[in-house]
Amino acid sequence: MRRLLFGVLASLFAGGQLMAQAHVGQYEQADIAYGSTLYATYCVVCHGESGDLFPGVNLRSGVFRHAASDRDLRGILLDGIPGTTMVAGAYEDAELVALIAYLRNMDTEIGGVALGDATSGQALFAGKGDCGSCHRVAGQGPRFAPDLSDIGAIRSASVLSRALEDPHGSTLPMNRAVRVVTAEGTVINGRRLNEDTYSVQLIAEDERLLSLDKRDLREYTILTAWDLPSYDDVFSEEEVTDLLAYLRSLKGMN
Amino acid sequence: MARIALLLLLTPFGLHAQVSFERLLNADDEPHNWLTYSGTYASTRYSLLDRITPANVGELELKWVFQAQSLEKFESTPLVVDGIMYLTEAPNTAVALDAARGRVFWDYRHNPSNLSRPCCGRVNRGLAMLGDTLFMATIDAQLVAIDAVNGQPVWRTAVADPGAGYAMTLAPLVVKDKVIVGVAGGEFGIRGFVSAYDAETGEEAWKFYTIPGPGEPGHETWEGDTDAWQHGGASVWLTGSYDPDLDQTYWGIGNPGPDWNPAQRPGDNLYSDAVVALDPDTGELQWYFQFTPNDDYDYDAVQIPVLADIGLETFSSGRQMLWANRNGFFYVLDRTNGEFVRGEPFTEVNWASGLSESGRPIETPQPPGETTYPGVQGATNWYSPSYSPRTGLFYVPAWENYGSVFWPEEQEYQEGLRFLGGIPGTPIPGGPNVPSLRGDRINNWTEAVGTGAVIALDPVTGEHRWKYEMTDVTTSGILTTATDLLFTGGREGYFHALDAVTGDLLWRTNLGGDIANGPISYAVDGRQYVAVAAGNGLFVFGLRD
Numbered sequence: 001m002r003r004l005l006f007g008v009l010a011s012l013f014a015g016g017q018l019m020a021q022a023h024v025g026q027y028e029q030a031d032i033a034y035g036s037t038l039y040a041t042y043c044v045v046c047h048g049e050s051g052d053l054f055p056g057v058n059l060r061s062g063v064f065r066h067a068a069s070d071r072d073l074r075g076i077l078l079d080g081i082p083g084t085t086m087v088a089g090a091y092e093d094a095e096l097v098a099l100i101a102y103l104r105n106m107d108t109e110i111g112g113v114a115l116g117d118a119t120s121g122q123a124l125f126a127g128k129g130d131c132g133s134c135h136r137v138a139g140q141g142p143r144f145a146p147d148l149s150d151i152g153a154i155r156s157a158s159v160l161s162r163a164l165e166d167p168h169g170s171t172l173p174m175n176r177a178v179r180v181v182t183a184e185g186t187v188i189n190g191r192r193l194n195e196d197t198y199s200v201q202l203i204a205e206d207e208r209l210l211s212l213d214k215r216d217l218r219e220y221t222i223l224t225a226w227d228l229p230s231y232d233d234v235f236s237e238e239e240v241t242d243l244l245a246y247l248r249s250l251k252g253m254n
Numbered sequence: 255m256a257r258i259a260l261l262l263l264l265t266p267f268g269l270h271a272q273v274s275f276e277r278l279l280n281a282d283d284e285p286h287n288w289l290t291y292s293g294t295y296a297s298t299r300y301s302l303l304d305r306i307t308p309a310n311v312g313e314l315e316l317k318w319v320f321q322a323q324s325l326e327k328f329e330s331t332p333l334v335v336d337g338i339m340y341l342t343e344a345p346n347t348a349v350a351l352d353a354a355r356g357r358v359f360w361d362y363r364h365n366p367s368n369l370s371r372p373c374c375g376r377v378n379r380g381l382a383m384l385g386d387t388l389f390m391a392t393i394d395a396q397l398v399a400i401d402a403v404n405g406q407p408v409w410r411t412a413v414a415d416p417g418a419g420y421a422m423t424l425a426p427l428v429v430k431d432k433v434i435v436g437v438a439g440g441e442f443g444i445r446g447f448v449s450a451y452d453a454e455t456g457e458e459a460w461k462f463y464t465i466p467g468p469g470e471p472g473h474e475t476w477e478g479d480t481d482a483w484q485h486g487g488a489s490v491w492l493t494g495s496y497d498p499d500l501d502q503t504y505w506g507i508g509n510p511g512p513d514w515n516p517a518q519r520p521g522d523n524l525y526s527d528a529v530v531a532l533d534p535d536t537g538e539l540q541w542y543f544q545f546t547p548n549d550d551y552d553y554d555a556v557q558i559p560v561l562a563d564i565g566l567e568t569f570s571s572g573r574q575m576l577w578a579n580r581n582g583f584f585y586v587l588d589r590t591n592g593e594f595v596r597g598e599p600f601t602e603v604n605w606a607s608g609l610s611e612s613g614r615p616i617e618t619p620q621p622p623g624e625t626t627y628p629g630v631q632g633a634t635n636w637y638s639p640s641y642s643p644r645t646g647l648f649y650v651p652a653w654e655n656y657g658s659v660f661w662p663e664e665q666e667y668q669e670g671l672r673f674l675g676g677i678p679g680t681p682i683p684g685g686p687n688v689p690s691l692r693g694d695r696i697n698n699w700t701e702a703v704g705t706g707a708v709i710a711l712d713p714v715t716g717e718h719r720w721k722y723e724m725t726d727v728t729t730s731g732i733l734t735t736a737t738d739l740l741f742t743g744g745r746e747g748y749f750h751a752l753d754a755v756t757g758d759l760l761w762r763t764n765l766g767g768d769i770a771n772g773p774i775s776y777a778v779d780g781r782q783y784v785a786v787a788a789g790n791g792l793f794v795f796g797l798r799d
Contacts, residue, residue, distance in 0.1 A: 042671075049677065
């Protein structure tokens, strides 16, 4: 059971979109539309159509690490972010207005998913779903499975929804489990954190961080899929929308 | 004695380096220097230095590190001339330093116009030198001549308009008294060209448009009465090669634009995705060979033309050009006339089932939504391969198991804006779309998205002699040496020395950052060094004293 639930929520770590409602209504529709064409020209190669292509950045989350206000966003668009691959751009005023309008409304522009009641969702997370027996939220819960404290900031509702519906199909390579047998015959099950030609870094079931030299291993297997039922069998349709609302409300420490 | 020589070198009244064309022609006679981007005009990245051997490579130790002040990508290959190293850091700062100690003599900072719109980072790949002048091609499409002694600018020429999407990222190539460059901007609907400038004055000597204009041969390959040819890309963003006996200079040409919508530009789209041979005095076209006609996939032929005489006299003149292309095929061409000698895939390819007798791909486009191999970044790219005349093998940095899904879209050209005609996607949900742009230090999607390799090809038979596999893809060039060592890096930050004959790993070290340039070797006072950039630093190794 523990393994099953881990797999389900591991699959929540998928690419995404989101519901940033805070600024809706503040921007002209024409600007948003123009902004989307500018986005497709200047931004899409690095940030992707869904705004989440660049690792650790989801433009649809409504949370920008280097900008709070529109004025900040304007500064970033013009000057870039030093020390990162975010480059400066020579935008005209109208282009800036449009790009910011689009960024602020990107999620609703691309499409949303029905969300229910977050408080009920939290109860389902802790109760019926027993999610907290594997997943950690805001410092509570075990750490072997992915920490969900900021899942709502890095994954869209539609991706979370798909993951609940089809956890098997939505499990990403980045959440793959590994099985290791050391030279001494010790078996270690872990979640892979990083890998290179010569070594692998993982978090073991007992929450130890391990870095292993591949040459020293008798066996190293990457498990590409989890054998999981759909969460549709566990939750009602309404409950899924509640759970999604709760997960979407998890925005990390920001 | 060595000490006196060094003092002479460092004093302004002494004999400072004068790099004549004669020296460039005979770069093999002074293997302690690295005089051009690719080492020599043949661009084999094969060093004749032999102090470091398979027997002692395990004793390599770090001699010095140069930390770039720029945190942008470090793709520069240094030049080394008589104990002085000249390199660039992004975007356009030239630096002269002591090649034995890493201490800096001077730096020259060109501040590029903020009109410049590079597609993929403000990178620069290095300098060229003639006499005591260095040449730097800038991201805002200027060519700058810099005094190699005092780091002062000598002249600056505007090569193209950065506001219209033109940029330069390559190291120039000096041939005779001219400095030859090409323009990037294939994602902005430019009309590409290769052009040459008088090394003394910066005056333009010639310009070869990589898209023929009305009335010129090849213009008919931009079919229909449209202006597609005026915005058809065909950029040139990597240094060419030169054959002094044939007096031809060779340049690889980039993708046609818009990148992913060939329907907007019917026809073969010459000279996009081709190699062209030009007369270095006039820029006149001698011959061309197109690898990917009417490209759907952004398969720039922006690789280094490697000139090697591999003994295929039966099939051609005996003067060959070896080319592992972004499109996944390895080609041998006759470089006297551009005739196709042989070719076969070197990684997984499904956009074409093979090559015809003339070298034209037999195309097998994948249905919409299906994965095309290789993916948009290609089976290889601009990372320099190497050819060792000792082993007779051609070494290619390759991406394997890497594909993209292509979605063409109609797009109207607007000056200065990206002109892409759609966007490729990854077949892996949540996977990296354009892995080379991510530079992520965490790689936990690896086996699903693509892996890296050094492939050793026998160019005579096409046979894969050996392969060294890496978990992540690689953006590192390759260096081989006269002692059958092969140096290369990768995205993981490992710097490896392999046995060039067998592919066995002989030594490695972790430099902790993406290696996105090509290693070089040089010597000062008889000591051989190997230098490679990783992350934001240049790391220089040598044997224990």
